Amino acid sequence: MTASVVLVADDDAGIRTVITHALERAGFEVRTTANAATLWHWISDGQGDVVITDVIMPDENGLDLIPRIRKIRPELRVIAMSAQSTLLTAVKATERGAFEYLPKPFDLNELTAVVRRALEAPRVAAIAPVEAEPEEQLPLIGRSAAMQEIYRTLARLMGTDLTVMITGESGTGKELVARALHDYGKRRSGPFVAINMAAIPRELIESELFGHEKGAFTGATHRSSGRFEQAEGGTLFLDEIGDMPPEAQTRLLRVLQEGEYTTVGGRAAIRTNVRIIAATHHDLRQLIRQGLFREDLYFRLNVVPIRLPPLRERSGDIPELVRHFMSRAGTEGLPSKMLDAAAMEKLKSYRWPGNIRELENLVRRLAALYSEEVIGIEIIEAELADATAPVAEAEDNGLAQSVERHIRAFFGAHGGALPAPGLFDRVVREVERPLITLTLEATRGNQIKAAEVLGLNRNTLRKKIRELSIAVVRGGGRE
CATH class of the missing domain: 3.40.50.2300 (Response regulator)
Structure with missing residues (x-):
């Protein structure tokens, strides 16, 4: 042969x-x-x-x-x-x-x-059309092995409409990946619409996604289009999908299964033609075990999973990222700076809890606040010490100080940049859920006693349990 x-x-x-x-x-x-x-x-x-x-x-x-x-x-x-x-x-x-x-x-x-x-591989005689060459810009930065595998995966997905689930810690660039899938994919001429579930009050998410009719609820004085309608023919990016409430999960599942939805307060089914890309920093399997996320929806969304590595797992990309962010700062009128070898090594050894977002904000501070043309290790050590100080171990002097430390750490992880809107509701929700859950456990699921302990009206407690998707335990079982 x-x-x-x-x-x-x-x-x-x-x-x-x-x-x-x-x-x-x-x-x-x-x-x-x-x-x-x-x-x-x-x-x-x-x-x-x-x-x-x-x-x-x-x-x-x-x-x-x-x-x-x-x-x-x-x-x-x-x-x-x-x-x-x-x-x-x-x-x-x-x-x-x-x-x-x-x-x-x-x-x-x-x-x-x-x-x-x-x-x-099977031989095909058909000649695939050659797309227009993309502009010479880099939507994603890095040449590490982890990033190379992501590039290859994205390239294979460009000509498809497959649903993609992007997972990774906050600040790893999940929206950048979603943007790249859209901008270089078959729907590039259509709109790219993003919605962050964690930044919208839970009771408004269904209206934001699917739109509402006039009179559908108090304050609905006119018909309003939702993100699905706005993204028609393009891509809908559902960020922080793990924060989606159960009712909206059910509606989204219908869209993925049937290709149609109804507005809040509407009756007629509306056909939709959008590509869904979802993202989360949560462990959705853990949320499924806790009864907070639908397993059938997870499998519909997780057709193609893409995991973005945290920056600490791709520290070899940091010099290239620093050069890129320095160049971007220069285009904004900030003075050009360089880092010496010791300073760069210090950046590579740091844990980066805020990931790429934290690095970008650090570079912008270096360009804006320091007169030195070459940034040395002393400046980097001082900057990183300030970043880690809020999360250092401290004596527990009460709930207020504990919450303050966590919020300071949250802002520190964003490198001084403001997070997405909705922080108040997000913090309150994070405190409410364990408070109500532990109180219900202590009262063995007795909602009357739990309401008394919490100082809440029983109907208010029931509403909170429903809004926060809390599983009520009674005698060792769950409701």
Whole structure:
């Protein structure tokens, strides 16, 4: 049986040698070249079963070859590789018809596996349309292994309408990922609409999402469109989905199942055509176990999960992020600054509880407040000491001081930037839920006694239990 022929184009002789040895050990025949012209000559002559090409070569960009290859030999699979491992590179490779994109450095076993998949994949003669080239800007920053996997995942999703669930700590860039999926996807010409569940009073979320009719509730003096209607034909980003109340969860499930919804106070079903992207920093499986999130809704939303790593897990990206934020500060009129090596190492060793958002705000402070052109470790140590001081262990001198420490830590994690609106309701809700839950546990689910202990009217307590989705325990069971 004749061995499959792999054509390899890369101007780095060392890389050509390593790839050749790996593929020949796997049983393939390999032909290599240092330029695009020779590769194109081989392909035009009908040679090769799979192509591996670098993106940057002396005579031509490897990505520009792919549409031409697909035009004359649509069955030939092309694997693109690049040291310029950004989201835009991955997107371009996918849009132009590459079978797979591999960032350098790559694992040779993975490369061999990709070549085998390319040979075994069904051959299609149809030529995919080449999309317009995206603008040269970077929606996401970082070249760490974790970010490379995210870039590859996003590139594969650009041509689909699959529902995506983005998880990660606050400040990791979940909305940036949602924006990238929209801006480089098939719905880019449609609207991108975002709604943060944690920033809206729970009783208003259904109206915000689905709209309401005139007279639907007190204060509804006219018909109002909801976010689904505003996002028609585009993308709806549901941020902090874990804070969605049960009633809204039920309505959202119907949209995902049936593709339609009704406004608050309305009767006619409205068909909808939006792509849903959800995000949360909560552990939704834990919320499911607590009875706070619908399991069937979770599975409808979690079609494609994407986990964003916290900044402490990708500290190698910090220098590039700092340069990016410094450059952005320069465009806003702030003076240009640099960090010396010791200062940069200090940033890389910090835990970053506020993640990328905290780093960005720190960089803006450095640019705005310090006269030094080169920022040293002393300044960084002082800044980071101020950031960590509010969360240091302290003697518990009462509930008020404990709450104050937590709120200070919350603002510290945002690096001085203001959080999303709705902070008062959010803090009150965070205090109310454990207060009522523990009181109900102490009274073994007796709501009359719990209302007395709390000093609440019984009907008020019932309303709070319903609004906060608290499971009531009676004699060891749950209501």
